[in-house]
Amino acid sequence: MKKSQSFFTQDKPASFRYYKPDRKVLGKKMADHLRFAVCYWHSFVWPGLDPFGGDTFQRPWHAAGGDGMKQAEHKADIAFELFRLTQAPYFTFHDRDIAPEGATLRESNRNVRKIGEVFEKKMRKSGMKLLWGTANLFSHRRYMSGAATNPDPEVFAYAAAQVKNVLEMTHELKGENYVLWGGREGYETLLNTDVGRELDQLGKFLNLVVEHKHKIGFKGLILIEPKPAEPTKHQYDYDVATVYGFLRRYGLEKEVKVNIEQNHALLAGHTFEHEIALAYALGIFGSIDMNRGDEQSGWDTDQFPNNLPQMALAMYHIIKGGGFTSGGLNFDAKVRRQSIDPDDLVIAHAEAMDLCARALLIAEKMIDDGKLGQAVDARYAGWKGKMGRDILAGKMSLAKLAAHVEKTDLEPQPRSGGQERLEGLVNRYI
Amino acid sequence: MKKSQSFFTQDKPASFRYYKPDRKVLGKKMADHLRFAVCYWHSFVWPGLDPFGGDTFQRPWHAAGGDGMKQAEHKADIAFELFRLTQAPYFTFHDRDIAPEGATLRESNRNVRKIGEVFEKKMRKSGMKLLWGTANLFSHRRYMSGAATNPDPEVFAYAAAQVKNVLEMTHELKGENYVLWGGREGYETLLNTDVGRELDQLGKFLNLVVEHKHKIGFKGLILIEPKPAEPTKHQYDYDVATVYGFLRRYGLEKEVKVNIEQNHALLAGHTFEHEIALAYALGIFGSIDMNRGDEQSGWDTDQFPNNLPQMALAMYHIIKGGGFTSGGLNFDAKVRRQSIDPDDLVIAHAEAMDLCARALLIAEKMIDDGKLGQAVDARYAGWKGKMGRDILAGKMSLAKLAAHVEKTDLEPQPRSGGQERLEGLVNRYI
Amino acid sequence: MKKSQSFFTQDKPASFRYYKPDRKVLGKKMADHLRFAVCYWHSFVWPGLDPFGGDTFQRPWHAAGGDGMKQAEHKADIAFELFRLTQAPYFTFHDRDIAPEGATLRESNRNVRKIGEVFEKKMRKSGMKLLWGTANLFSHRRYMSGAATNPDPEVFAYAAAQVKNVLEMTHELKGENYVLWGGREGYETLLNTDVGRELDQLGKFLNLVVEHKHKIGFKGLILIEPKPAEPTKHQYDYDVATVYGFLRRYGLEKEVKVNIEQNHALLAGHTFEHEIALAYALGIFGSIDMNRGDEQSGWDTDQFPNNLPQMALAMYHIIKGGGFTSGGLNFDAKVRRQSIDPDDLVIAHAEAMDLCARALLIAEKMIDDGKLGQAVDARYAGWKGKMGRDILAGKMSLAKLAAHVEKTDLEPQPRSGGQERLEGLVNRYI
Amino acid sequence: MKKSQSFFTQDKPASFRYYKPDRKVLGKKMADHLRFAVCYWHSFVWPGLDPFGGDTFQRPWHAAGGDGMKQAEHKADIAFELFRLTQAPYFTFHDRDIAPEGATLRESNRNVRKIGEVFEKKMRKSGMKLLWGTANLFSHRRYMSGAATNPDPEVFAYAAAQVKNVLEMTHELKGENYVLWGGREGYETLLNTDVGRELDQLGKFLNLVVEHKHKIGFKGLILIEPKPAEPTKHQYDYDVATVYGFLRRYGLEKEVKVNIEQNHALLAGHTFEHEIALAYALGIFGSIDMNRGDEQSGWDTDQFPNNLPQMALAMYHIIKGGGFTSGGLNFDAKVRRQSIDPDDLVIAHAEAMDLCARALLIAEKMIDDGKLGQAVDARYAGWKGKMGRDILAGKMSLAKLAAHVEKTDLEPQPRSGGQERLEGLVNRYI
Numbered sequence A, B, C, D: 001m002k003k004s005q006s007f008f009t010q011d012k013p014a015s016f017r018y019y020k021p022d023r024k025v026l027g028k029k030m031a032d033h034l035r036f037a038v039c040y041w042h043s044f045v046w047p048g049l050d051p052f053g054g055d056t057f058q059r060p061w062h063a064a065g066g067d068g069m070k071q072a073e074h075k076a077d078i079a080f081e082l083f084r085l086t087q088a089p090y091f092t093f094h095d096r097d098i099a100p101e102g103a104t105l106r107e108s109n110r111n112v113r114k115i116g117e118v119f120e121k122k123m124r125k126s127g128m129k130l131l132w133g134t135a136n137l138f139s140h141r142r143y144m145s146g147a148a149t150n151p152d153p154e155v156f157a158y159a160a161a162q163v164k165n166v167l168e169m170t171h172e173l174k175g176e177n178y179v180l181w182g183g184r185e186g187y188e189t190l191l192n193t194d195v196g197r198e199l200d201q202l203g204k205f206l207n208l209v210v211e212h213k214h215k216i217g218f219k220g221l222i223l224i225e226p227k228p229a230e231p232t233k234h235q236y237d238y239d240v241a242t243v244y245g246f247l248r249r250y251g252l253e254k255e256v257k258v259n260i261e262q263n264h265a266l267l268a269g270h271t272f273e274h275e276i277a278l279a280y281a282l283g284i285f286g287s288i289d290m291n292r293g294d295e296q297s298g299w300d301t302d303q304f305p306n307n308l309p310q311m312a313l314a315m316y317h318i319i320k321g322g323g324f325t326s327g328g329l330n331f332d333a334k335v336r337r338q339s340i341d342p343d344d345l346v347i348a349h350a351e352a353m354d355l356c357a358r359a360l361l362i363a364e365k366m367i368d369d370g371k372l373g374q375a376v377d378a379r380y381a382g383w384k385g386k387m388g389r390d391i392l393a394g395k396m397s398l399a400k401l402a403a404h405v406e407k408t409d410l411e412p413q414p415r416s417g418g419q420e421r422l423e424g425l426v427n428r429y430i
C-alpha cells in the first residue's frame, strides 16, 4: 500500500474547524445528519479532460498501456486513502469507475465484481460504507442514443444486464441506495425521436429495476438524479417536478425518489433549495449531490460547494423536511482541471465538509430560533380560519365562494411579504 | 362606428399570399387547421409600457379621465375592426381587458358582462367566435402574492368568484375553451413560502373550476398555460412536464389540458416543438399561444412569430399529433413598443397569419412526403422484433434480459442518428 | 414634516451590528470607505409595477389627480426622512424622479430646479450629500428609439438640453459625480438600425457632456453605467470592456469612468468582481450600484444585496484597487413588489448597509492577512525573472523566443492553480 | 488513395440545388462570395468525445498504438477526399490537428512541417487553398493556465515558438489569413488571477505576432476569434466589442481583425448578425466561422448551420459591409456525436453549403430590392438636415442645443420603428 501513501503529501487525516462527527446537532450526531460521501467518478476517474483539452492530472492508474485490473486496484488503494484522509464515512461509484470494461459484458461484470471484493475487504477494515452504487449507461458508444430509451432494444437489454449486476453488488456491499442518472435518456434532435415511445421504454425499465430490487431483498432507495441537459440536448429527467410526473405516469411514485444535485438544479433554472423543498412536498426526497455550478457557465461544472449562505438554506430545507433517511450528502464534485496536485483532492473535500458542517450549524440556529418557520406559519394563518378549512376540506364550490364574495363585497387586503426582513434575518444566522 | 374606421388607415381586409381560408390542406380547410385568434390583452390593453418607460401608443381608449365603460366600448369597436381587417375567425380575452374594474367585484363583473353583451351583438353580426376567455388574476395588488396560492383564503375566494363569472360568460358566448394562466401562482422567495401547501391550494382551485364547468354544461377544454417565471420568480406551472405531474397529483389529467406558448417554452429551456410533442405524448395537448421570444432576452417578449423553419416544425408536430380539437392558434403577441402606428397592428397580424399558413403548407409537404416520419419509424424498427415486443409487454425481467445478454455475449452496434441528413431534409421543405 | 414622520412606523434611526461610521478600517473611517447612497428612483418613484401588474405600494405622492409639485415636495420630505432613518450620507436621483414633467422642457426643468432648491435646504440642514445626479432619457415616449442614438436629431437636442440642466444642478448641489445610463441607447431590431451611425452619435453626445462639464468647472467624474440589455434588446454600453472600447474610439478614456452595477454585470454574463477588477485594470473604475440580480431571472431584479461572500469579494477588489475616489456605493435596489409596508424600505436599506459593512470587515481581514494577494503574486513570480522581464520590455521577438525554446528543448511544467485551496481560504475570512 | 476512397460510400462530388460556384451574384461569382472552407479540427480530429462519453466515430487514424505520422497521412488523404467530395475550395487547420505532438517542440514542429509538405502536393494537385492556419495553444496540459496569459513566461515562449512555426507554414502554403483563438486566455477563478497583468501579456504576444508577420512578408490578415467562455470560465476575447477595446489598448486596431463565429456570438448574448454588423462598423471585420449553437444549450455545440432566415441576415450584413476580402466562410462545425457514418460528413457539409448559397441568393434579393436599406436610410433622414449635420460636425455645444430646445419649445414626435413591417418584408425574401 506504499503507492497510495506516497500519492498524497499528507498522511494525517484532515482537521476541521466545524466538522466534529460526534457533535450533537438537534439531537443527532453531526455525522448522522451529514452522511458525507466521496465519489469515485470525479476524484479518481476524470483525468482533467475538457472539450478543448486533454488529461492534466496524469494519475498513475491512467497511464497508457497498463494492466487494467492492476490499475483499478491501485486506484482503489488511493481512493481508500483519500477516504481515510477526509474521514467521510461513505463513498459512491459507477461500475465503470472502478474496473475496466472487458471484451464482453460478462468479463466487464467479472472485473467489477473483483474490485467489489477488494472493496469489501477495505470496507471491513476501514469501516467505510457505500452510500450508493450506479451503472454507467452513458460513456460507451453503445449508449450514444440512450440506454433504456435507445431505438435498439438490444441496448435496453444490455443496460438491464449492467444494472442487475451493480444493483446486486450494491446490495452485497450493504449499499444504502441505488442511483440512476439518465445522461443519455433524452434526445439530440426531435427529428429522429419518438418522445412518447421513449418515455414508455424508460418507465418499463425503471419498473424492472424496482421489481428486481424487491426480488433480491434490497431495502435501500431507488433514486433518479434529475438533470435537464448535457450531454444530451434534452433529458427526460429534467428536474424534480418532471421526474414526479414521470413516476406518477408509470406507477412508481411510492417506489422511487430523487437524488438532487445543486448544479443540475441550476441548469434547470431552479435554486437548490427549491428542488429540495419541492421534493419533500411531493414526497420524493431521497439524497443529494452536494456541489456547485458556476452561475456564469452554461454547463455542469460540478465544483465543490463554497457559498455558505446558499448551502445553509439547502441544509435548512433538508433538516426541516426531516433530514436524510437512507440518503446522504455525496460530493459529486471535481477539483478544477488546473488543480493538479493530489493534495488538492484532500483540501477540496476537507474544506467542503467543513463548510457543510458550518452550514448545518447555521441551519440548527434557524431551527432553534424558529423565527423563519414562524414567519411562514403566520403568513398562512388565515387558512386555519373557517373559510380556509372549508375550502381545503372541499366544502366550498365556486358558486358558494362567489356568493360569499358578493354578499360581503369582499375586498381582501394584501399584506407585506416581508422578503427583505426575512433575508436580513437569514443573514443574522450566517 | 366611425371612430374605429378612422383608427386604422386601411379599410380593406388584409390580403395574403399563402393564407386562403378555404384552401384544402390534408383534407381540411386551412382555416380549420389554423383556427387563428387575435388576443385583446396585447393588442388593445398593453399601452407600450415597459419596466423603464411609459405609454407610447396613446390609444384613445386609454386617455386619462375618460368614462371607463365608454372607453371599453370604443376599444371593442376597434377590436372588432381589427378582427375584420385581419380576418382571423377567433378572439381571446381576460375579463379586465374588456371592461374596467369597479368598486366591488359585483360591479366589476357587471361591467364585464355588459361588454359581453356588446360582444354578443358584434359576434352575431360579424361571425367572430371566441376561442377562449380567462380571468385576470394577476394585475391587481390583491393578487400580488397569488390567487389560488395566496396566503389569504379570502383572495382564493375572490379569485374563485372572478373565474366563475368569466367561465359562465365564456360558456354563454359559446367560447370553445377556458384558460388559466398562473402568473402569480408561484413565489418570489422560498423564505416566506410553503410550497406544498400552495400546491394543494392550487389543486383544490382547479378542481373547483372543473366541477363548475360540468355543472354549467360547458363542453370546452379547461387549459393551463405553463410558464416558468415572470412576473414571479418561480411559477408552479413551469412547463408541460411540470403541469402534467401537477394534474396527476390532483386527479385532473383527464380534465385539463395545456395551452402552450412558444415564448414560455423558451423561457423554460425548451423548444416550442418539444412542448407540443410532449403534450401530445402525455395526452394533454390543448391549444397554442403562437408568438416568439427573443433568444437574447431573458424575459417574455411576446413578439409576433417570424422564424419560418421553427414555425413549420411546430405546425408539423401539431398536425402529426392530430391537430387542434377545440384549441386554436392564439396570437399572444404584441407589436413592439416602438410600433406606435395603429396600422402596425394590422400588419403584424396579417404577416403572422400568412407565415403560419406558409408553415402549414410546409408541414403538409412533410406529411405528404412521409420521409421524416419514415426515418423515425425505421430507427425504432427493432422494437417490433420479438425481444422488443416482449420487453414492452412485460414479459422480460432484469434477470431474463441479463441472461440473454450473457448467453449471446451481446454487443449492440450503434447506428448513425443521421441528424444532419434529417435537418437537410427539413430544409428541402422550407 | 408631520406627513413624513407618520409614513414610517419607526422614528429612531436604524441601529447596526457592523456599520459604525467612524470605525477605522485600514486607516480610514468605515463611512469613508463605503460612501453609501440611497437612490430616489427605486425607493420613491417605482410604485410596485411590473409587466403584469400595477401599483402595489400606493404611496401618497402617487395618488391620481394630485398637484404634481406638492406631491414632489411630499416625496422629498419622505425621502429625507428615509435618509435620516438609514443614516446613509448620500443620495442619487434622476431629474424625473424628483419633479413632474411639464408641458415644455423649460417647465420641466423649472420644476426640477425648484425641487433642487428644496433639496439644498434639506441638505444643508441634514448634512446629506449628493453622490450623483442623472437625467432620465428613457421613460418618456420621445426617447423610445434612443436619446443620443435617436434617428431624429431633435431628440438628441432635447436630451442634450435635459442633461445640461441636471449636470448644472448636480454641480450646484455639490454632487460628486454625474451618471449616464443608456437604457434606450441600443436597438430593438438590427433591421431598422445603423449601428455605426448610432455609435458616432453617442460618442459625440458624450464629448459634448465632457466639454460642458469642464466649461462649468464641475470636478466630479462623468460615469457611464454599463448594461447589456433591458429595456432595449441590445444596449451599446454592454459591459465594462465594451464601454472601454467605446471610450477609446471617441477619445474619452481619460474623461469618463464607469458606474458598475451587480445586476447588470450578471446580465452581461459576468460576476460583479470581474467587472470591478477589469475596470481597475483598464483605469476606468468610478463607482458602484450595489444591488443583486436573481440568478434564475433573466431581467434586472435590482434586489438588495444579500449574499455575504459575494459582497466580500466585490469589496475586496474595490479596496485592493484603491477604493472609491469620488464614487460611492449606491443602493440601486428596490424592495420587492410585495414589500408594501413603508418600513420595508428602512429595513431593506439598514440590512444592506450592515451587510456591506460586514463585507468590508471581511475584505479588511483579507487585506491584512495578505495570503490571497501573496498567492497571486507567487503564481506570477516567474515574470520577475530575466525572460519575463525581457518579454514585457519588448526585447524578445517571436524568433528569439522560438530559438530559446528550441535550444533548450523547453518543456514548461504546469503548476496547480490551487483554486479549492484559495476558495477555502476565502471562507475562513467569512 | 484507396483508403480514402473506401472511407466514404460516395465517390462523386456532392450535387447542389443552389450552390453553383460560377453563378454570378451581385457581379461576382458565388464561390468568390462564399469562400467556403472545411475545418480539420471538427471533421478529422474530434472523435465524438463529450464530457460524459468517449469516441463514437472510431476513425481508423485514431486507432490506438498506430504510427502517428502514418495516421496523420491517412487522415490527410481522407481530408482531401472530403474536400473533393464537397468541392469547398478552402480548408483550415491547427498544427496539432494535422500531425502528432513529438517529444520536443522541435520534433512537433518537424511533424507539422512534414504534413505541410504533404499538403503542398495535395493542394497543387487538387487546387485546394488554405483559408487560414492556427496553432493549438489550448489542448496540452502545459497550456492549462493560458498560453500568452500563463503565469509562467516559459509557456509564453513555448506558445510564441509554436505560433512562429504555424504562421510561417501558413505563409508558405499561401494561406490567406492567420487565426488566434484564445481558449485558455482567460481565467477559472479571479482568486488566483491578475487580470491587468494577463491583458498586458496578451497584448505583447499579439504585437509580436504582428511584427513577425511583417518580417516574413505575410500579407494575410491576423484574426482574433472572440469567445466569451468555454473551456475557460471567462475569456479575454469575449466578443467583438471587447476585442475592439483590447486592440485599441495595445495599438493593434489597424493590424488585427476578427473571425466571428455564430455559436460564440450566441454564447456572448448576441446574434450573429450583431457581431458582423458591429465588426464592420468598427472596421475590424475579417472572416466568419459559420456554424450554429443550440439555443437551449449553454455550451459551444458547433453544429452545422441550418436556420435559413438567420443565415440570410448574416449573409446580408456581410454583403452590405462589403463582403470578404481575404476572409471566408469556415464551417467550424462538427457532425453530432451520433452521426457516426463517414458519409454524414459529406452530407453535413453539402447541405450547409447549399443552404449558405440559398442564404446568399436571399441576401442578393434584399440588396437588389433595396427596400430594407431604404427603410434604414429613411429613418435617419433627419440627420441630413442642418441641425443633424451641425451636431455631427461638432458645431453644437450642450448650451447651443439647450438654447434651441428652449427657444422653440421643441417637442420631438416619435415615429413607428416599423419592426413587424420590416420582419414581414424579410420573410418575403426567404
Ligand SMILES: [Co+2]
Residues within 6 Å of the ligand: A225, A261, A289, A332
Ligand atoms: Co450528480
Ligand SMILES: [Co+2]
Residues within 6 Å of the ligand: A261, A263, A264, A300, A301, A302, A332
Ligand atoms: Co453535475
Ligand SMILES: [Co+2]
Residues within 6 Å of the ligand: B225, B261, B289, B332
Ligand atoms: Co400566453
Ligand SMILES: [Co+2]
Residues within 6 Å of the ligand: B261, B263, B264, B300, B301, B302, B332
Ligand atoms: Co408570453
Ligand SMILES: [Co+2]
Residues within 6 Å of the ligand: C225, C261, C289, C332
Ligand atoms: Co444601476
Ligand SMILES: [Co+2]
Residues within 6 Å of the ligand: C261, C263, C264, C300, C301, C302, C332
Ligand atoms: Co439594474
Ligand SMILES: [Co+2]
Residues within 6 Å of the ligand: D225, D261, D289, D332
Ligand atoms: Co470557431
Ligand SMILES: [Co+2]
Residues within 6 Å of the ligand: D261, D263, D264, D300, D301, D302, D332
Ligand atoms: Co465554437
